[in-house]
Amino acid sequence: MDQSLKVTCLHDSHISLGAKMSPFAGFDMPIQYSGIIQEHNAVRNAAGMFDVSHMGEIVVDGPDAEAFVNHVFTNDVRPLAAGGILYGMMCYPDGGVVDDLLVYKEFESGFLLVVNAANIEKDYEWLQQQSEGFEVEIFNDSDSWGQIALQGPASEDALVKAFGLEELRDLEFYTFFDLEDEDGGRVIVSRTGYTGEDGFEIYASPDNIVDLWNLFLEDGITPCGLGCRDTLRFEAGLPLYGDELSPEISPVMAGLSMFCKLDKPEFIGKEAIEKQKAEGVARKIVGIELHDNAIPRAGYPVELEDGTQVGVVTTGYHSISLDKSICFALVDSRYSALGTPLYIRIRKRVFPGEVIKKRFYKTNYKK
Amino acid sequence: MSRIIEGLLYSKSHEWVKVEDGLAVIGVSDFAQSEMGDITYVDLPSEGDEIQAGEEFGALESVKASSDLYSPVSGTVEAVNEELESAPELVNQDAYAAWIIKVRMSDASELESLLDAAAYAKIAE
Numbered sequence: 078m079d080q081s082l083k084v085t086c087l088h089d090s091h092i093s094l095g096a097k098m099s100p101f102a103g104f105d106m107p108i109q110y111s112g113i114i115q116e117h118n119a120v121r122n123a124a125g126m127f128d129v130s131h132m133g134e135i136v137v138d139g140p141d142a143e144a145f146v147n148h149v150f151t152n153d154v155r156p157l158a159a160g161g162i163l164y165g166m167m168c169y170p171d172g173g174v175v176d177d178l179l180v181y182k183e184f185e186s187g188f189l190l191v192v193n194a195a196n197i198e199k200d201y202e203w204l205q206q207q208s209e210g211f212e213v214e215i216f217n218d219s220d221s222w223g224q225i226a227l228q229g230p231a232s233e234d235a236l237v238k239a240f241g242l243e244e245l246r247d248l249e250f251y252t253f254f255d256l257e258d259e260d261g262g263r264v265i266v267s268r269t270g271y272t273g274e275d276g277f278e279i280y281a282s283p284d285n286i287v288d289l290w291n292l293f294l295e296d297g298i299t300p301c302g303l304g305c306r307d308t309l310r311f312e313a314g315l316p317l318y319g320d321e322l323s324p325e326i327s328p329v330m331a332g333l334s335m336f337c338k339l340d341k342p343e344f345i346g347k348e349a350i351e352k353q354k355a356e357g358v359a360r361k362i363v364g365i366e367l368h369d370n371a372i373p374r375a376g377y378p379v380e381l382e383d384g385t386q387v388g389v390v391t392t393g394y395h396s397i398s399l400d401k402s403i404c405f406a407l408v409d410s411r412y413s414a415l416g417t418p419l420y421i422r423i424r425k426r427v428f429p430g431e432v433i434k435k436r437f438y439k440t441n442y443k444k
Numbered sequence: 445m446s447r448i449i450e451g452l453l454y455s456k457s458h459e460w461v462k463v464e465d466g467l468a469v470i471g472v473s474d475f476a477q478s479e480m481g482d483i484t485y486v487d488l489p490s491e492g493d494e495i496q497a498g499e500e501f502g503a504l505e506s507v508k509a510s511s512d513l514y515s516p517v518s519g520t521v522e523a524v525n526e527e528l529e530s531a532p533e534l535v536n537q538d539a540y541a542a543w544i545i546k547v548r549m550s551d552a553s554e555l556e557s558l559l560d561a562a563a564y565a566k567i568a569e
Contacts, residue, residue, distance in 0.1 A: 097481075113507040114482045304508050370485050370529075372505045394507060395484045402485075424487065424503060424512075 078105050085130035086223040086283030087290055094300055102194035104131040107302040117308050117397045119299035120272050124229035126298045127306055129278070130286060133197035134222050135204065138187030139213040146188050149207050149345055150180060151328060153338040159184045162251045162267055165336045166328050167203065168346025172353055173324035174331075176200050177316065179269060184255055189218075189265075193318045207345065223286025227293065228276030228301075228309075230441065236266070236277050239292050248277075250444045258285050271306065273313025273440040311392050312399065314364070314436030320375065320391045321362050321405055329353040330407070331362045332435060361413040362391065364435040365421065366403050369428045370395060373404040373421045380420045380427065387412050390421065396437060402430075403437050446475035446568060449540050453555060454564035455516040460540065461558060467546040468517045468555075472504065475568035477539040480506040486528040486535065487513075489545060493521045497554050501545065504535065517554045519547040 078098065082105040091098060096107035107128065109116060119125040137146055146154050152165030161182050167175040176196040181189040192200045201217045208215060227236060237245050240256070245266060248254055253267035262282045270276035279289060294300065307317065316322045321331050328337050329350055337350050367373060373393035378386045388408030395402045404421070412419060417432040448454075453461045458476035462469045477483065485505040495501045495515045502513040523546040528534060534542040549555075559567075 108508070109481065112482050114484075117507075308507060371487065372485050372510065374510055395505070397507065424500075 083131075085128055086286055087128040087130060090287070090290060090294075091128065091300075096300075096302060099303075101303055102131055104194060106131060107300070109302040109304045110300045113302070113304040113308060114397050116299055116301040117305040120229040120274055120301060120305065120309055121398055122229070124227060124231035124235050124276075124298050125301035125305070126290065126293050127226040127228070127301050127303075128224075128290070129226045130223040130283070131194035132224055133192040133194060133200065133217070133219040134280070135190040135192060135197075135201055136187060136216040136218050137190060137204070137213055138183075138216075139211075141211040141213050142187045145208060145211040145213045146180060146190075147341060147344060148211070149204060150178075151337040151344060151346065151350070152180070153341050154180055154182060154188065157182045160252050160254070162253060162269060164251075166322065166333070167200065168328070168337075168344075168350065169324060170346055170349060172327040172329065172346045172349030174318070174322045174327065175203050175324075177318050177322055181253055181265070181267065196318065221282070222280045223283040225279045225286060225290060225293070226270055226272075226276065226306075227279065227298065228270045228272040229274050232274075232276045233443075235293060235296055235298055236279075238296060239289060240266075250442050258282065268443065271313075271315060272309035273315070273438050273442075274309075275441055275443040307392070308394055308397055311394060311405070312396055312438035313440050314434075314438070316362070316405075317392065321407075326362065326407065327353060327358070330358045330360055358410055360388070360407050361410045362405055362435070363408055363413045364403060364433045364437060365390075365406050365419055365430045366401060366433045367421060367428050367430040370402055371423045371426070371428050372402055373406075373423060373428075378422045379406045379408050380422055381412070382418065382420060384427075387419070398438050403433070405435065446473070446478050447540070448473065448475075448561050448565050448568060450561045452540070452561065453516070453558035454561070454568075455514065455558055456567060457514040458568065459514060459516050461516050461555065463555070464546075466548070467522055468519065468549050469543045469546050470516065471543045472513065472535065472539055473564070473568060474539045476504075476511070477535050480504055480509070480511055482507055483532045483535045486532045486544065488524045488526075488528065489521050491521055491524060495519065495521060495547065497551075504532075513544065515547065516558055517547055517549050518551055519549040522546045522548045
């Protein structure tokens with residue numbers, strides 16, 4: 078292992094479980110344990126757990142916390158009750174995306190921002206830079222937290238069993254409970270995830286996360302790596318920062334403008350997003366289904382029948398749950414309508430396909 | 445520990461070759477399939493294609509990645525294992541039974557530059 082890589086609190090467990098490890102966002106992370114297909118199916122049909130301790134947690138507190146979060150965040154936290162969570166983005170003034178994130182509205186005061194591991198430093202600096210004139214404290218608390226994502230239809234039962242708390246069944250989608258561990262440390266349990274299934278994300282001290290992981294292992298929960306995390310989120314139509322959202326791919330281009338609340342008085346990027354919505358964008362992220370089992374991969378060209386390139390694949394798989402070859406691609410908006418025939422160049426050959434809805438898999442959230 | 449079968453020839457790019465009825469039967473090693481993980485697609489050439497030693501003739505795809513197949517010998521593709529189109533997992537199940545193509549060799553002396561089982565064992569770990 079590259080010694081400059083960081084490790085999570087569960088690293089020893091990954092090694093002893095025989096995981097295939099790989100660098101991801103500066104961390105040495107498990108890609109798979111038993112195999113991507115088996116892990117993927119465990120989440121769809123039962124329950125799987127992911128070490129997501131690499132994710133970042135940034136605290137925003139102080140008298141102007143709400144105004145500040147609403148200034149940097151595309152969604153609107155004003156109507157959010159304590160214990161509520163919102164998904165959205167932080168944008169640059171030109172509408173490009175700094176990061177996509179979850180905002181947790183704390184019970185006492187302030188907000189917890191959960192950000193992508195690769196963007197922790199960038200996001201923290203961005204928040205610092207934008208905070209002038211706001212009375213806020215911004216704190217990168219990422220090292221204090223371990224995190225497990227417990228996902229799949231059996232995860233509610235597994236969670237209740239592990240915590241011995243029936244009340245956890247009452248947790249609603251996109252809300253969280255604050256719990257205490259035996260030493261008075263904080264444990265956050267939210268009904269959120271990145272798989273298209275019902276599930277939970279649990280934040281606790283690194284020691285407690287290790288104990289909880291072992292408890293879930295003893296209960297037969299399947300450990301799942303980043304390999305199936307990507308296949309699962311992809312099927313559910315969820316973007317990955319860097320692939321379907323980036324400084325060059327705005328929320329409007331990604332089809333995520335519903336998370337940008339243009340009725341807010343202002344937020345960074347609002348004018349650009351308004352303009353993009355009004356005038357349209359040159360390129361959009363679409364879903365494409367191939368009429369063949371060949372697999373479209375990120376970077377492969379998307380073409381018209383005459384060979385003109387009109388886009389590029391951003392994520393693609395032979396879908397495990399749907400048993401067909403599908404991808405997200407960034408294409409010229411003129412060719413983004415459902416049913417548009419498009420072709421993907423895979424090695425030496427070109428395979429025909431068509432634009433389909435991006436939510437490939439029918440999600441099973443508990444709402 | 446991956447399996448290596450005595451009597452086959454191997455390439456550094458992890459293909460195996462067995463000469464049978466004058467044809468070079470080509471597949472990938474057990475090491476190659478275990479490194480790839482679950483194989484979900486095999487991109488096969490067509491019968492009659494001319495292929496060159498050291499050049500790509502197809503690909504294996506796992507869930508996560510694609511890996512090109514390189515021909516250990518030059519010649520004409522005489523047969524492709526069409527069973528792999530619908531059952532790519534056969535490569536995972538037994539990489540030495542799941543042959544991929546059979547090639548009518550244009551230069552059998554190319555076999556001499558391939559590795560025997562002992563030599564291949566040193567690079568497949």
